[in-house]
Amino acid sequence: MTDQNLADSELRRQIVVLSKSLFDRGYSAGSAGNISVRVEGGFLMTPTNSSLGRLESDQLSELNERGEHVAGPKPSKEVVMHQAMYRARPESAAIVHLHSTYVTAISCLRDEDAIPPLTPYFVMRLGREVPTVPYYKPGSDAILDDIVAAGKRGPAVILANHGSIVAGSTLEEAVNASEELEASAQLAFLLEGRRARPLTESQIDELLT
Incomplete structure (x- = not known):
C-alpha cells in the first residue's frame, strides 16, 4: 500500500469515528448533517441519506476537485455548500455541516450576530463573529454566493432555519469548532434576557493576535 493510500x-x-461521535452525542439526527475532507485530487464526502452514526469507511462518496461525483455512493445533495466554503477558505481541509439543536434554534430566531463572543474559546476557534446567511432550500445552488461571502469572514457560518457549516485545517479542527459553536449557542440561550458580559473588543483583539 502506498503512502497516499x-x-x-x-x-x-x-x-467514520468522528461522525459517529457527533451522532452519538446528539449533534445530528437520522440522516441529517454531512462531512467532507480534502484528499489528493478531490474530496471524500458522506453519502446522501446516510446517517453520521452508521457510516462505513469503504462507502464514502468520492468527488474530483470540481466537486463532481466520480466514485462510490452518490454524495449529499448539499455538496454545493461545501464547495462554496472551500472556495471561501481555500486553506481548509475539512468541512462539517450539522443540524445541532441550539445552533439550529438560534438560526430560527436571529439573523446577524446570533451568538455573542462570550468565551475565549469561541473567539479562538470561531473568530470574532459567526455570520448568518438567509434560508435556502437544502441543496439549492442559490446559496453559493452568500456562503462564499460569509465564509470569508470566518470559519463558521449559521444557515437560517437550517443549522451550521464549519471549516477547519483538519477534520478534527472542524469537528472541534462545530462543537464549540453548539456549546456557545447553548450558552447564549441560557443567558437570554440576562445581563450577560460578552468579551470586549480589546479582549477579542488580544486573543486574535
Whole structure:
C-alpha cells in the first residue's frame, strides 16, 4: 500500500469515528448533517441519506476537485455548500455541516450576530463573529454566493432555519469548532434576557493576535 493510500485509509477511518461521535452525542439526527475532507485530487464526502452514526469507511462518496461525483455512493445533495466554503477558505481541509439543536434554534430566531463572543474559546476557534446567511432550500445552488461571502469572514457560518457549516485545517479542527459553536449557542440561550458580559473588543483583539 502506498503512502497516499495509507493516508486516504486513515482519513476514511477518521470520518467514520468522528461522525459517529457527533451522532452519538446528539449533534445530528437520522440522516441529517454531512462531512467532507480534502484528499489528493478531490474530496471524500458522506453519502446522501446516510446517517453520521452508521457510516462505513469503504462507502464514502468520492468527488474530483470540481466537486463532481466520480466514485462510490452518490454524495449529499448539499455538496454545493461545501464547495462554496472551500472556495471561501481555500486553506481548509475539512468541512462539517450539522443540524445541532441550539445552533439550529438560534438560526430560527436571529439573523446577524446570533451568538455573542462570550468565551475565549469561541473567539479562538470561531473568530470574532459567526455570520448568518438567509434560508435556502437544502441543496439549492442559490446559496453559493452568500456562503462564499460569509465564509470569508470566518470559519463558521449559521444557515437560517437550517443549522451550521464549519471549516477547519483538519477534520478534527472542524469537528472541534462545530462543537464549540453548539456549546456557545447553548450558552447564549441560557443567558437570554440576562445581563450577560460578552468579551470586549480589546479582549477579542488580544486573543486574535
